[in-house]
Amino acid sequence: MSQELLRIQDLEMHFPIKEGVLQKTTGYVKAVNGVSLSVNKGETLGIVGESGCGKSTLAKTILGLLKPTSGDIFYEGESILNYNAKQMHELRRNIQMVFQDPFSSLNPRMQVGDIIAAPLKVYKTTKNVKHRVQELMELVGLKPEYYHRLPHEFSGGQRQRIGIARAIALEPKLIVCDEPVSALDVSVQAQVINLLEDLQKELGLTYIFIAHDLSVIKHMADRVGVMYLGKVMELSNNESFYQNAQHPYTNALLSAIPLPDPVKEKERERIVLKGDLPSPANPPSGCVFHTRCPRAQDYCKKNVPLLETKEDGTAHTVACFFPIEHAEQIQK
């Protein structure tokens, strides 16, 4: 059994909606609404979901950038929510982030060398900063000669490499990647995914990899969690998730991805979900997915399904009263 690095327990992050002159709170946007997850050392946990499902808010709470409404986060067995500034400073050395937009996440007026050196200077880990930065640049596949260049001189993929170099500068244990490749072209996207995987092997990193693209996650993650309206709907290891998806939402997501293969694409049965994502300020009663679910029954409108392990004892868990059974999938 591998060691647990991070555990999130019943995490809730509600943002107040303020209205009127007196800014009275009239409701809450329930961005993250009862999420429990754990991440083991050295693995990649993939989190997928559509926009507005709370995946980025989850990332921000893990990094301590947002204070959750309730619930707890444990890093190496210790609750981090009540850490003081000094403890937080130490913790951030171990948890770093790679952002989605390689354009806005780098200061346009700073030289690349200084961008990557910033964490090294804050934590004063090394005397020879320049040497370390060049080492890092080589590690992520950038020429060390580019030290004095500015971000605008680089392409999207190269900028994402700069962001990655900055994230690994302090040799963190956990990196939260929030949609790190969704702004990149396919050919470059594959380069960055492979780089992240190589770095994981070399440096023993643990990733929380957030994406909306299930096919990217398939190539990256050891375990996959699907979020919908602030809740985890299904959580499983990679193989079981893609071969034996049980939640109707996961199934719809998988079937909505167009395959780059015209014959398979024409033969395939597609489940097109009706309607849009409900507002997280006013989520549906019972199972949050029942408004769009093709299998929903009256029971789903009143009762909330929990993320439970099925009887066969596998690590494949699903929050649904009427999950898609294996036999049915084989038939299909």
Place this chain on the structure above:
Amino acid sequence: MLEVKNLKAYIDTPAGIVKAVDDVSFSLKAGETIGIVGESGSGKSVLALSLMQLNPSPPTFYPQGEILLEGKNLLHLKEKELRNLRGNDIAMIFQDPMSSLNPIFKIGTQLMEAIRTHQNINRAEAKKKAIELLKDVGISDPERRMNDYPHQLSGGMRQRVMIAIALAGKPKILIADEPTTALDVTIQAQILDLMKDIQKKYGTAIIIITHDLGVVAQLADKIVVMYSGRIVEEGKTEDIFYHTAMPYTWSLLRSMPRIDTSSRERLIPIQGQPPNLVSPPKGCNFNPRCPFATADCLKIDPSLTERGAGHYAACILSEKTFEEGKLQLENFETKGVPL
């Protein structure tokens, strides 16, 4: 119906002339769907905007070529004639449905404006037509939705409204520039289905521009692959996917993360970056990134040659060399057999 012949669209920038579209030819038949595929900077959007003559000019200029719509050359039309043509003959939907709708007008007003620009009818009739169009694009409760502002709609709904506006003039050709890129997959599936339905109902020819090979596999009859302003491969959808003849298309297909392969399979990226269009590489534009490039590729600028019925590719390698190269490369990757 639409024929583009040797079109060049260059952009004059302080850094030099960017050959955004360089000697591109293709044709579109009535009711057909053609997919234009390429990465950012491959010139696909400039090409689409040239078809509507919407590229700002200057800096864009067209040193060569013809865009023939039922025999008329669009490059020689006056602005007034072009205005008449846009919307009536060719309409366009864009990637970002938020910034292409006016945030301060109700969607009903915007839709009715589009209708009344193209048809000489009164407000009441236009309103009736607008409601009908909204119903056609799958918006529920269209009477009430007419009074909504764009910010009250979700991304998918906005894209539906954009499609309704594009359909207002009953165009013969609908150009969709990355229509689903900003949308979630489940909403993307809805919009792609809608486009298929519309084509069936109105017989509109569709030009869909995208970087997603999955989207064109689903929608297109014919595919044009662009790289650095040029067409590098063109053919029926099946030919492009199953009889790929150009190393770029082949590499692009290989580099895509897919859900129908085994889990955690390592991706095979295309090395390097897309070329700078101000000073493109000598010879074939793809040679710095091509795994099969030979000494000749650095010298010879390949033109499209026929590889099968209606299937063209721009590559000087013979079919045999390409096949052998692929096999060698795959052996190297899987079994470590040296190249």
